[in-house]
Amino acid sequence: MPVFTVSQLHTIADRILTAAGVPAEDAATVADELSAANAVGHDSHGVMRLMQYVEMIRQGFAKPGAPVEVVRSGGSFTIFDANFNFGQVAARKALETGLEQARAVGTSTVMIRNCNHVGRLGAYAQQAALRGFSSMMAVNAPGPGGVAPWGGIERKLGTNPISMSAPWGDSAFVLDMTTSATAEGKIRVAFQKGESVPEGLLIDAEGNATTNPADLYADPPGAILPLGGPLGFKGYGMSVMIDVFGGMLSGSGVCRTDLPRGANGVWMYFVDIEQFLDRSEFDALVEKYVDSLRNSKKQPGVEEILMPGEIEQRREAQRRGEGVSVPDETWRQLKELAESLGADLSELS
Numbered sequence: 211m212p213v214f215t216v217s218q219l220h221t222i223a224d225r226i227l228t229a230a231g232v233p234a235e236d237a238a239t240v241a242d243e244l245s246a247a248n249a250v251g252h253d254s255h256g257v258m259r260l261m262q263y264v265e266m267i268r269q270g271f272a273k274p275g276a277p278v279e280v281v282r283s284g285g286s287f288t289i290f291d292a293n294f295n296f297g298q299v300a301a302r303k304a305l306e307t308g309l310e311q312a313r314a315v316g317t318s319t320v321m322i323r324n325c326n327h328v329g330r331l332g333a334y335a336q337q338a339a340l341r342g343f344s345s346m347m348a349v350n351a352p353g354p355g356g357v358a359p360w361g362g363i364e365r366k367l368g369t370n371p372i373s374m375s376a377p378w379g380d381s382a383f384v385l386d387m388t389t390s391a392t393a394e395g396k397i398r399v400a401f402q403k404g405e406s407v408p409e410g411l412l413i414d415a416e417g418n419a420t421t422n423p424a425d426l427y428a429d430p431p432g433a434i435l436p437l438g439g440p441l442g443f444k445g446y447g448m449s450v451m452i453d454v455f456g457g458m459l460s461g462s463g464v465c466r467t468d469l470p471r472g473a474n475g476v477w478m479y480f481v482d483i484e485q486f487l488d489r490s491e492f493d494a495l496v497e498k499y500v501d502s503l504r505n506s507k508k509q510p511g512v513e514e515i516l517m518p519g520e521i522e523q524r525r526e527a528q529r530r531g532e533g534v535s536v537p538d539e540t541w542r543q544l545k546e547l548a549e550s551l552g553a554d555l556s557e558l559s
């Protein structure tokens with residue numbers, strides 16, 4: 211497998227997107243988010259998405275350069291319409307607006323309708339925390355997404371991720387998780403590598419348990435199960451509520467049949483910590499709390515207890531040093547894509 215630096219992955223994404231007609235500033239934004247997802251170890255949300263994104267442009271579903279417009283706003287809330295520009299471009303704009311509003315009045319809510327894939331949701335939550343805010347955000351992914359409702363076998367829900375963050379000294383706690391048993395991208399990675407996936411993540415089109423990722427992409431397709439295994443009704447319930455916040459309240463909609471891929475709806479909520487308690491008091495509470503959790507007696511075989519987001523911080527330190535391995539099949543597809551667009555990746559081959 212070829213190994214690239216994070217900056218090389220950024221270059222690959224930037225050149226491919228620019229060649230596909232994405233305005234330079236937006237291409238750089240999407241390339242930042244994709245390469246950063248690879249850096250923290252979420253390859254499912256890294257440069258492998260470029261094939262999907264360019265296909266979406268070709269189908270006219272992603273609309274590079276479309277205006278990200280305010281459709282409604284009040285003192286502490288704003289609803290944007292992304293008009294199917296890239297999700298990363300819209301999410302960054304929503305983040306800036308949300309932080310500005312929360313700074314003004316203490317808390318704020320921002321929503322985006324008609325949004326494309328925002329990538330790694332935790333990236334925006336992390337930014338908020340590093341700037342002194344606690345945040346909660348969620349995305350209702352396309353209507354007939356990949357996830358079956360609890361007890362069902364049809365794909366009615368998206369993988370509907372939720373992320374929550376808080377400052378932790380100079381760093382951040384970042385919970386960033388799907389409400390399905392797995393992110394679809396992780397199944398796609400296994401599919402591309404020709405590997406099987408763990409039990410309990412997938413069912414085939416007839417509802418039988420399967421570990422073969424190809425079953426998810428078969429015709430008719432299988433489905434991803436909700437998060438929680440035998441308690442999957444909890445993940446299912448969270449997913450439903452994310453459809454309410456991200457899809458219904460944003461105006462993005464659910465069960466849309468007028469679009470080839472459905473639309474993502476985004477909900478973001480921010481709390482300006484300083485307006486609730488002194489930051490020094492908050493930081494002291496966080497330190498005490500982390501110590502208390504870390505000092506828990508551990509289960510056999512467990513060496514340490516990690517905070518949400520810590521595993522990504524560690525992977526990032528490692529990958530920014532050692533580089534990121536890209537599966538041969540992904541690299542082959544990226545080169546083929548670049549060639550089809552006339553993007554020059556020759557110095558990286």
Ligand SMILES: NC(=O)c1ccc[n+]([C@@H]2O[C@H](COP(=O)([O-])OP(=O)(O)OC[C@H]3O[C@@H](n4cnc5c(N)ncnc54)[C@H](O)[C@@H]3O)[C@@H](O)[C@H]2O)c1
Pocket residue numbers: 252254255327328329330331332349351369370371373384385386387388392393394396515516517518519520521522
């Ligand atoms: N944009 C979209 O539509 C979309 C849809 C689905 C998923 N995603 C993204 O996919 C990515 C992967 O999601 P996922 O659910 O597979 O993530 P995951 O299962 O790898 O991690 C989930 C959470 O658990 C924490 N964690 C992991 N191991 C831990 C440990 N040992 N101790 C304590 N905490 C631990 C992580 O820090 C993270 O906050 C996320 O970045 C998510 O935003 C995006």
